[in-house]
Amino acid sequence: MTDAAVLPEAPQSNTATAQPEAMAWDNKARRMVTIYLPLACFLLILLFPFYWMTVTAFKPNAELFDYKTYNPFWIGSPTLDHIKHLLFNTAYPHWLVTTMTVAVCATFLSLFASTLAAYAIQRLRFKGSQYVGLAIYLAYLVPPSILFIPLATMVFRLGLFDSPLALILTYPTFLVPFCTWLLIGYFKSIPYELEECALIDGATRLQILRQITLPLAVPGLISAGIFSFTLSWNEFIYALAFIQSSENKTVPVAILTELVSGDVYQWGALMAGSLLGSLPVAIFYSFFVDYYVSSLTGAVKE
Amino acid sequence: MSATTAPAWTKPQQQANWLVRLFDWKPFLAFACLLPAAGLLLVFLTYPLGLGIWLAFTDTTIGRSGYWVGIENFQYLLEDPLWWNAVFYSVFYTGIATIGKFALGLWLALLLNNHLPFKSLLRAIILLPWIVPTVLSAIAFWWIYDPQFSIISFLLVDKLGILDNYIDFLGSAWPARFSLIAANIWRGIPFVAISLLAGLQTISPSLYEAALLDGSTGWQRFRYITFPMLMPILAIVMTFSIIFTFTDFQLVYAITRGGPVNSTHLLATLAFQRGIPGGQLGEGAAIAVSMIPFLVFATLFSYFGLARRKWQQGEGND
Numbered sequence: 001m002t003d004a005a006v007l008p009e010a011p012q013s014n015t016a017t018a019q020p021e022a023m024a025w026d027n028k029a030r031r032m033v034t035i036y037l038p039l040a041c042f043l044l045i046l047l048f049p050f051y052w053m054t055v056t057a058f059k060p061n062a063e064l065f066d067y068k069t070y071n072p073f074w075i076g077s078p079t080l081d082h083i084k085h086l087l088f089n090t091a092y093p094h095w096l097v098t099t100m101t102v103a104v105c106a107t108f109l110s111l112f113a114s115t116l117a118a119y120a121i122q123r124l125r126f127k128g129s130q131y132v133g134l135a136i137y138l139a140y141l142v143p144p145s146i147l148f149i150p151l152a153t154m155v156f157r158l159g160l161f162d163s164p165l166a167l168i169l170t171y172p173t174f175l176v177p178f179c180t181w182l183l184i185g186y187f188k189s190i191p192y193e194l195e196e197c198a199l200i201d202g203a204t205r206l207q208i209l210r211q212i213t214l215p216l217a218v219p220g221l222i223s224a225g226i227f228s229f230t231l232s233w234n235e236f237i238y239a240l241a242f243i244q245s246s247e248n249k250t251v252p253v254a255i256l257t258e259l260v261s262g263d264v265y266q267w268g269a270l271m272a273g274s275l276l277g278s279l280p281v282a283i284f285y286s287f288f289v290d291y292y293v294s295s296l297t298g299a300v301k302e
Numbered sequence: 303m304s305a306t307t308a309p310a311w312t313k314p315q316q317q318a319n320w321l322v323r324l325f326d327w328k329p330f331l332a333f334a335c336l337l338p339a340a341g342l343l344l345v346f347l348t349y350p351l352g353l354g355i356w357l358a359f360t361d362t363t364i365g366r367s368g369y370w371v372g373i374e375n376f377q378y379l380l381e382d383p384l385w386w387n388a389v390f391y392s393v394f395y396t397g398i399a400t401i402g403k404f405a406l407g408l409w410l411a412l413l414l415n416n417h418l419p420f421k422s423l424l425r426a427i428i429l430l431p432w433i434v435p436t437v438l439s440a441i442a443f444w445w446i447y448d449p450q451f452s453i454i455s456f457l458l459v460d461k462l463g464i465l466d467n468y469i470d471f472l473g474s475a476w477p478a479r480f481s482l483i484a485a486n487i488w489r490g491i492p493f494v495a496i497s498l499l500a501g502l503q504t505i506s507p508s509l510y511e512a513a514l515l516d517g518s519t520g521w522q523r524f525r526y527i528t529f530p531m532l533m534p535i536l537a538i539v540m541t542f543s544i545i546f547t548f549t550d551f552q553l554v555y556a557i558t559r560g561g562p563v564n565s566t567h568l569l570a571t572l573a574f575q576r577g578i579p580g581g582q583l584g585e586g587a588a589i590a591v592s593m594i595p596f597l598v599f600a601t602l603f604s605y606f607g608l609a610r611r612k613w614q615q616g617e618g619n620d
Contacts, residue, residue, distance in 0.1 A: 035413055035416050035418075038409070038413055039410075039413050039414075039418075042406075042410050042413070042428075042491075043424075043427065043428070045488070046427075046428060046430070046431055046488070046491065046492065047427065047430070049431075049439055049442040049443060049446065049488070050430065050434070050439075050442070052442060052445070052446060052453060053439075053442045053445075056445060064451075065451060067451070067453075067456050067460070068460075072453060072456060109342075110342075112338060113338035113339040113342055114339055116334075116335040116336070116337075116338060116339065117335060117336050117338070117339035117340070119335055120331070120332045120335035120336050121336075124328060124331060124332045124335070126328065126329065126332040129332075132336065132340075136339070136343070139343050139347055139348075141541075141542075141545055141597075141601065142347060142351060143545060143546060143549035143593075143597075144549075144551075145549035145550075145551050145569075145570035145573065145590065145593065146351070146354060146549065146590045146591070146593060146594065147347065147350045147351065147354065148574070148577075148578075148590075149354060149357065149573065149577045149578070149583055149586045149587045149590055150350035150351070150353035150354035150357055150587065151346065151350045152577075152578065152583075153353070153357070153362070153583060154346075154349075154350060154353065169342075169346060170346050172342045172343075172346070173342070173343065173346045173347045176339050176342055176343060177343070180339060204322060204325065204326045205325065205326050205328070205331050206322075206325050206326070206331075230433055233435060234435040234436060234437075236435075236436065236437050236551065236552045236555075237551050237552070237570075237574070240555075240574075240578075241574070241578050251435070251438075252435050252436075252437035252438060252552075253437075255437070255438065255441065256437055256441070256555075256556055267445055267448075267451075270441055270445070271441070271442065271445065273438075274438035274439075274441050274442060277435060277438050278434040278435060278438050278439075281433055281434060281435065282430070282433060282434065285429075285433045286426070289422075289425075289426040289429075290422065292429070293422075293425055293426070293429070293496065
């Protein structure tokens with residue numbers, strides 16, 4: 001209140017230059033303290049674990065366990081020993097390949113299923129389509145922690161235990177609802193008139209889907225694909241429960257169960273493994289970050 | 303040219319065989335399109351959900367199909383201090399972590415809503431903790447929480463001299479509980495912040511201008527414009543956050559595996575421990591099923607408690 005009362009008088013009473021400058025400085029300092037400083041703290045805390053991971057992965061063991069003589073925040077003499085150990089003395093490359101295969105297959109399977117489902121719900125508009133949409137949305141709210149025990153017995157009875165196929169088939173349970181939901185939102189943004197025109201021109205529904213709707217929905221498909229890929233790469237509980245043999249494990253499970261052995265943890269190798277395991281997702285994500293953010297915010301807004 | 307191509311263009315229409323016509327028939331097409339998704343979800347989601355509830359009433363173990371034992375599993379759980387401990391910690395973990403995530407996430411979203419340089423780069427960086435596999439960042443936290451070589455202890459004790467002794471983050475019950483909550487908040491902030499930022503950007507600036515003309519303070523603008531307009535999106539994000547925090551498994555399993563002395567077991571980790579390595583599938587399923595009432599309650603609470611008013615969504619004004 002007082003500010004507002006003083007403001008209009010200020011230019012009149014003072015020489016015009018001094019006051020705005022002081023105000024500008026005050027504004028700048030204020031902005032510094034209220035915006036940039038907290039933001040810097042947030043960034044520091046959010047990124048520190050990754051920095052620490054990277055630093056640890058390249059430190060020789062002598063530096064790793066001696067903060068007194070070496071600066072813990074910097075690498076004195078960088079070494080690739082941990083990564084070399086990981087790549088040549090463990091089955092790490094194999095785990096990477098398994099994870100990649102599972103993630104890619106599960107992504108394509110769920111994209112296929114959810115594109116068709118989203119098209120049917122959003123564009124064919126049959127009776128009760130909104131209830132099907134609601135059911136799929138509810139399916140997303142069922143967390144894997146409730147499902148893994150019965151799924152484990154099912155997987156066992158189907159003879160899929162310890163096979164990557166079990167993961168490829170079960171990951172769609174959380175991928176399909178999410179992708180369908182995202183794609184319904186995307187299809188909504190494509191004008192329906194385009195399809196009507198094609199219908200008048202005598203195209204069949206499948207032709208419309210393949211030649212008109214899908215090409216227009218490519219950005220939506222890409223973001224659904226990225227989401228599925230990262231979610232399957234991150235998945236842990238199913239992979240932990242359904243896979244037993246070392247060579248079929250996915251990266252997150254394998255690092256935790258195969259690299260952590262005995263009383264002395266090999267922190268260097270653990271961090272190198274975590275870093276390498278995070279890199280594919282991070283790189284993949286960095287290429288498509290705009291799709292990712294916009295569809296994330298779009299999906300929440302729906 | 304046009305005379306020759308015209309018949310060729312109409313031909314496939316006339317010769318359309320029964321298969322093409324079947325796929326052009328709307329009810330069949332809708333059915334066929336829904337089949338893959340519905341099939342996958344029914345077989346691998348709905349059926350296991352039912353099977354899990356059934357298993358909770360049997361004494362199934364690994365390698366032996368069980369018999370119906372009624373509510374024996376649940377009676378046993380009610381007398382099991384470990385289960386009560388897991389219930390307590392799950393509720394506590396969810397409560398504190400949700401408050402922390404939303405307070406800090408909202409703050410971060412408000413900060414990001416200002417005009418900043420490198421806006422999109424900033425957003426991309428902030429989402430990183432959410433993108434990276436939870437287990438892998440949990441391992442980094444495990445190393446940060448190491449009793450001997452914790453960098454936090456090192457900073458506090460040797461550099462700043464605030465504390466005398468190294469903190470034993472994961473060695474005893476309460477520090478371990480709070481360490482896990484801190485890791486969970488760290489992981490959850492980006493998602494909350496980015497979603498709420500999307501909500502903030504939909505609020506029309508004219509509302510703020512009107513409020514400024516009326517002489518409102520910054521707090522009043524937040525309290526009477528930003529907060530109510532953000533409510534619908536807040537409700538959705540909070541529902542998701544509560545569900546996935548309550549059923550969290552990865553962080554706890556990776557950092558403490560429920561220890562020390564079972565003090566940090568969540569219901570999910572307890573169910574896993576009893577069900578898969580322990581082999582007691584029936585009991586594990588009962589623990590997993592016991593999460594459902596909490597989830598339903600949390601969903602109803604956050605959904606109906608927070609997202610009821612239509613005017614906030616800009617439809618009608620009742």
